[in-house]
Structure formats: C-alpha cells, structure tokens
Amino acid sequence: MPISDWPEAERPREKLLSLGPGALSDAELLAIFLRTGVPGLSAVGLARNLVREYGGLRQLLQADRKRFCKTRGLGNAKYAQLQAVLELARRQLGENLVRSDALSNPADTRRYLTARLRDYPYEVFACLFLDSRHRLICYEELFRGTIDGASVHPREVICRALQHNAAAVILAHNHPSGIAEPSDADRRITRRLKDALGLVDIRVLDHVIIGDQTAASFAELGLL
Numbered sequence: 001m002p003i004s005d006w007p008e009a010e011r012p013r014e015k016l017l018s019l020g021p022g023a024l025s026d027a028e029l030l031a032i033f034l035r036t037g038v039p040g041l042s043a044v045g046l047a048r049n050l051v052r053e054y055g056g057l058r059q060l061l062q063a064d065r066k067r068f069c070k071t072r073g074l075g076n077a078k079y080a081q082l083q084a085v086l087e088l089a090r091r092q093l094g095e096n097l098v099r100s101d102a103l104s105n106p107a108d109t110r111r112y113l114t115a116r117l118r119d120y121p122y123e124v125f126a127c128l129f130l131d132s133r134h135r136l137i138c139y140e141e142l143f144r145g146t147i148d149g150a151s152v153h154p155r156e157v158i159c160r161a162l163q164h165n166a167a168a169v170i171l172a173h174n175h176p177s178g179i180a181e182p183s184d185a186d187r188r189i190t191r192r193l194k195d196a197l198g199l200v201d202i203r204v205l206d207h208v209i210i211g212d213q214t215a216a217s218f219a220e221l222g223l224l
Contacts, residue, residue, distance in 0.1 A: 003031075003042050012044060026057040033082070038073045046073045061086065062119050090115045109170065110208065110215045112139075117174040117210045123150040125173040127157060129166035134205070137164050152189050154196040161202050169197065171207040180211030182223065190218060 008014050012028040021029065030047035037043045050071065054060040061082065063071075068079050093112040109128070116139065117124055125143040128136055140160060143150040150173065161169055171193060173186075182190075186209065194204040207218040218224050 003044060027051050030057065030060075033085070034073065034078070041073075050074075058119075106217070110217075113172045113208055114210050114215060116141075117172060118212065120174055121176055122146055123173060123176060125150045125152050125171070127160065128170040128172065129161060129164040130168040130170065130205070131165075132167040134168060137166055152193070154193050157193055158196055158200060158202070161197065162200065166202060168203040168205050170205050172210065174210040178212030180209045180214045180216040182207075182209055182216055182218065182221070187223060190223070194224065 003011055009018070012024060012031045015028065016024055016032065024032075027044060027047040030050065031043040034043045034047055037046045041049065050060055050073070051057055053071070054063065060068075065076075065079050068082075069075050090112070093108065093115055113126070113128075117126065123145045124141050125145075126139060126141045129138050129140070131137055142156060142160065143152050145151060157169075171190065175181075186207070190204070190207045197204055204224065205219065206224065209216040209218075
C-alpha cells in the first residue's frame with residue numbers, strides 16, 4: 001500500500017509536522033529523506049530494509065559511495081543529497097561556535113568535533129583556531145595517519161595558527177578504536193604543542209580526544 005493511502009497520522013511527513021522529528025523512528029526519518037520507495041516497497045519499507053541491511057542508521061550514513069550506490073533504491077543522486085545534508089549539519093554546529101565563546105560552550109564544541117572526526121577509520125589531528133575572545137576562526141584537519149596514529153608536526157601547527165592570527169587553539173583528534181582515553185603519546189604531543197605555541201603567545205586551551213561514544217578533555221582531566 002502506498003504511503004499516500006495510509007492514515008494521515010501514520011504518514012512520516014505528516015507525523016513529523018504534527019509531533020516533531022523526535023517522534024519518528026530511524027526508518028521513518030530515513031523514508032522522508034528517500035521520498036520514494038521501489039517496486040513492491042514503500043519508502044518506509046525500503047528504509048526499514050536499509051536500516052536492517054546496514055545494521056543501523058549510523059552505518060548507513062557512514063557508507064562509502066561505492067557500497068551506498070550499489071544498494072537497491074539508492075544511487076549517486078541520493079548519495080549526493082545525503083552528503084549535502086550531513087555537511088549542512090556540521091556547518092550548523094560550526095556556526096554555533098562562531099557566534100559564541102568556545103570555552104563557555106564545551107557541549108557544542110564536543111558535538112562539532114564528534115561530527116567531524118568520529119567516523120574516520122584512521123586517525124586525524126585537527127585544530128580549532130580561536131580569536132582573543134575564544135570564538136572560532138576556523139576548523140582545520142592538519143594531519144592524517146593510520147589507525148595507529150598520526151605524525152603531528154608542531155612547526156606546521158604554529159604556521160597555520162599564525163596565518164589565521166589565532167590567539168588560542170583547541171587541539172583535537174579521534175581514536176578509531178573508539179576509546180577516548182588519552183595515551184602516553186597523546187600526552188607527549190600535547191606538551192610539545194603547548195610549549196611550542198607558547199613561544200609565540202598562542203594558548204592551548206584544550207585537547208579533545210573523540211571516541212565512539214565519548215570524548216575526553218585534557219583540560220577537564222587536569223592534563224594541560
């Protein structure tokens with residue numbers, strides 16, 4: 001039965017407009033994105049199959065283009081739409097930091113860094129460059145490594161900070177293992193970067209490690 005023949009209260013779009021997006025299941029939200037189903041399946045039926053096939057909504061959103069486009073009911077157009085939606089969400093989180101003091105909004109900072117870094121299968125080291133009022137100037141991913149680590153060069157971090165005229169930075173990187181606990185290597189590179197940036201009067205306000213479900217803050221752990 002097509003969705004248009006369902007009772008109005010059960011149609012995903014009408015349900016969202018009436019009750020808000022939080023009232024919808026993963027499959028119902030995905031069905032609104034998909035808009036149409038495939039022969040023999042409504043958009044909701046297709047969405048349920050996709051969530052089941054990929055093992056969850058997050059795995060579907062993380063799928064690379066090759067696998068995504070091979071899936072029945074998907075393709076390059078849907079992949080492009082999905083990437084645009086995900087990037088819009090990241091930029092919206094970034095704008096929240098631009099308008100506010102990053103230190104006074106640690107939850108926004110962590111949400112933004114998690115959206116940017118959590119799903120990489122390899123380690124990525126990034127910086128939030130901040131002005132004298134701790135507002136975001138820009139976010140940059142500076143180094144990428146294997147799943148075991150990334151080579152971080154203090155001279156390049158200093159160079160980028162000076163080019164942005166940054167007064168402070170928040171360092172960040174992900175742990176592909178999913179465990180956010182700082183390692184000895186993390187502590188060492190944090191000390192090196194703090195000392196190096198201090199020579200040019202740029203403060204390191206925090207180093208945030210992004211895991212799968214949690215984020216660890218050097219500042220909160222007393223490690224800075």
